[in-house]
Amino acid sequence: xxxxxxxxxxxxxxxxxxxxxxxxxxxxxxxxxxxxxxxxxxxxxxxxxxxxxxxxxxxxxxxxxxxxxxxxxxxxxxxxxxxxxxxxxxxxxxxxxxxxxxxxxxxxxxxxxxxxxxxxxxxxxxxxxxxxxxxxxxxxxxxxxxxxxxxxxxxxxxxxxxxxxxxxxxxxxxxxxxxxxxxxxxxxxxxxxxxxxxxxxxxxxxxxxxxxxxxxxxxxxxxxxxxxxxxxxxxxxxxxxxxxxxxxxxxxxxxxxxxxxxxxxxxxxxxxxxxxxxxxxxxxxxxxxxxxxxxxxxxxxxxxxxxxxxxxxxxxxxxxxxxxxxxxxxxxxxxxxxxxxxxxxxxxxxxxxxxxxxxxxxxxxxxxxxxxxxxxxxxxxxxxxxxxxxxxxxxxxxxxxxxxxxxxxxxxxxxxxxxxxxxxxxxxxxxxxxxxxxxxxxxxxxxxxxxxxxxxxxxxxxxxxxxxxxxxxxxxxxxxxxxxxxxxxxxxxxxxxxxxxxxxxxxxxxxxxxxxxxxxxxxxxxxxxxxxxxxxxxxxxxxxxxxxxxxxxxxxxxxxxxxxxxxxxxxxxxxxxxxxxxx
Numbered sequence: 155x156x157x158x159x160x161x162x163x164x165x166x167x168x169x170x171x172x173x174x175x176x177x178x179x180x181x182x183x184x185x186x187x188x189x190x191x192x193x194x195x196x197x198x199x200x201x202x203x204x205x206x207x208x209x210x211x212x213x214x215x216x217x218x219x220x221x222x223x224x225x226x227x228x229x230x231x232x233x234x235x236x237x238x239x240x241x242x243x244x245x246x247x248x249x250x251x252x253x254x255x256x257x258x259x260x261x262x263x264x265x266x267x268x269x270x271x272x273x274x275x276x277x278x279x280x281x282x283x284x285x286x287x288x289x290x291x292x293x294x295x296x297x298x299x300x301x302x303x304x305x306x307x308x309x310x311x312x313x314x315x316x317x318x319x320x321x322x323x324x325x326x327x328x329x330x331x332x333x334x335x336x337x338x339x340x341x342x343x344x345x346x347x348x349x350x351x352x353x354x355x356x357x358x359x360x361x362x363x364x365x366x367x368x369x370x371x372x373x374x375x376x377x378x379x380x381x382x383x384x385x386x387x388x389x390x391x392x393x394x395x396x397x398x399x400x401x402x403x404x405x406x407x408x409x410x411x412x413x414x415x416x417x418x419x420x421x422x423x424x425x426x427x428x429x430x431x432x433x434x435x436x437x438x439x440x441x442x443x444x445x446x447x448x449x450x451x452x453x454x455x456x457x458x459x460x461x462x463x464x465x466x467x468x469x470x471x472x473x474x475x476x477x478x479x480x481x482x483x484x485x486x487x488x489x490x491x492x493x494x495x496x497x498x499x500x501x502x503x504x505x506x507x508x509x510x511x512x513x514x515x516x517x518x519x520x521x522x523x524x525x526x527x528x529x530x531x532x533x534x535x536x537x538x539x540x541x542x543x544x545x546x547x548x549x550x551x552x553x554x555x556x557x558x559x560x561x562x563x564x565x566x567x568x569x570x571x572x573x574x575x576x577x578x579x580x581x582x583x584x585x586x587x588x589x590x591x592x593x594x595x596x597x598x599x600x601x602x603x604x605x606x607x608x609x610x611x612x613x614x615x616x617x618x619x620x621x622x623x624x625x626x627x628x629x630x631x632x633x634x635x636x637x638x639x640x641x642x643x644x645x646x647x648x649x650x651x652x653x654x655x656x657x658x659x660x661x662x663x664x665x666x667x668x669x670x671x672x673x674x675x676x677x678x679x680x681x682x683x684x685x686x687x688x689x690x691x692x693x694x695x696x697x698x699x700x701x702x703x704x705x706x707x708x709x710x711x712x713x714x715x716x717x718x719x720x721x722x723x724x725x726x727x728x729x730x731x732x733x734x735x736x737x
């Protein structure tokens with residue numbers, strides 16, 4: 155915080171014609187640390203302007219609100235300046251206030267750096283602080299500025315308490331033992347405070363208590379317990395959709411395109427515009443609109459917090475003097491199981507981790523993984539099978555034979571449609587063989603018939619409709635406020651233009667969703683099972699295959715063998731259906 159303040163000349167002589175000995179251009183430096191902020195108990199907040207509040211539903215901290223500690227520091231310094239009657243002129247040029255920032259490093263204090271730049275420009279030649287701890291809690295920085303930087307720039311430094319200093323009136327004070335001792339004490343206090351704070355946080359992490367400033371996307375902080383997480387229904391549905399789409403074989407880039415085209419807010423925008431949080435993604439350049447990215451989707455798919463486990467401590471500040479984050483290895487994380495309600499089941503999460511570890515790639519120009527991608531292995535060399543189109547059909551070949559050597563292995567050729575029929579018939583036979591007598595042989599679990607893509611699109615359409623209704627309500631309120639004289643015509647036209655742009659984006663997203671839903675419904679109808687015909691082969695889907703089949707071994711002579719992940723596919727599908735219903 156900085157402001158231009160009026161100058162306050164003070165003269166010791168009663169004659170206005172006697173020139174001053176010196177003209178001191180003062181920079182008042184004030185710092186409030188985080189611990190000071192906590193102890194003061196002053197956390198002033200206010201609602202944003204009415205239309206900003208309607209549009210983003212957020213609360214912001216009042217720009218001009220000051221802590222009592224800052225007010226006290228200013229009062230003490232100004233009283234001291236007013237008491238100086240030594241014949242010199244004292245002009246307060248500017249105040250520099252760093253609020254809620256540690257004094258252990260100088261490079262993270264924006265106003266401290268601004269003061270240094272003004273000194274170099276000649277605007278400031280005198281710095282006054284309440285005490286040394288306001289300026290430095292790093293012993294080496296204190297020595298550098300007091301003994302080198304300030305003297306080289308002809309700056310007078312005044313500290314009023316806890317080792318009073320005045321480098322101009324009593325320069326010998328800087329060479330005394332008391333100043334470095336005070337610097338050591340200040341740094342030691344900061345080191346002890348940092349260690350105690352870290353110990354408290356680590357104890358909370360060990361107990362599975364959430365200590366982050368913001369909840370993970372898909373969750374929100376429990377209003378009754380700031381260290382607990384509860385599900386945020388709107389964002390949680392997006393998380394479930396991401397897992398479902400990935401299990402269906404969608405690539406991460408395809409999921410990103412789908413989310414952005416459907417107008418789903420990315421996590422950083424969602425935190426600001428839906429949850430009303432003062433959140434900024436440091437990875438996003440200022441002035442750009444944040445969008446979903448492959449990295450964001452990957453982080454969601456890999457995060458065990460979505461299956462109910464608390465994972466914290468992935469990063470750590472190097473030290474109280476080096477405020478840089480370093481990534482910690484997994485064995486140093488704080489991992490506590492079953493601390494909060496899961497968004498996806500543990501089985502689904504582990505299933506996704508297994509698929510992520512297979513490094514399956516999509517074909518050029520395609521958004522989905524091939525049906526048998528990552529599942530086919532040659533029976534002899536154990537390498538993955540190669541997929542090649544030829545003559546209107548898809549064929550699989552041994553990769554060793556095709557890419558390396560015609561003598562190291564044989565072709566192991568198999569046509570895709572024949573493979574699909576064989577696997578379908580095998581799984582269907584297993585289903586009916588495992589169905590308990592009390593079950594209807596013709597009724598397969600609904601998870602074989604439902605298209606999760608269609609469910610995702612229906613949820614996205616519902617969300618889109620709600621957003622359009624909300625936006626229409628805002629536009630009506632905006633018009634009424636203009637008519638009532640609460641806002642100017644210029645503000646009305648500016649906000650109206652923003653709402654119109656948002657409405658056009660929502661309408662475009664809705665059209666895309668409706669087209670995609672029609673495609674999904676067509677696919678669902680094609681894959682529907684005739685429950686009155688036991689002879690009809692089972693129609694395979696990517697989620698079904700990856701759920702039940704570990705691998706498919708291809709032998710010479712167009713023979714295959716299936717390695718299943720479960721002894722009873724029927725029981726596993728029923729279990730999967732119950733878990734999806736519970737969500």
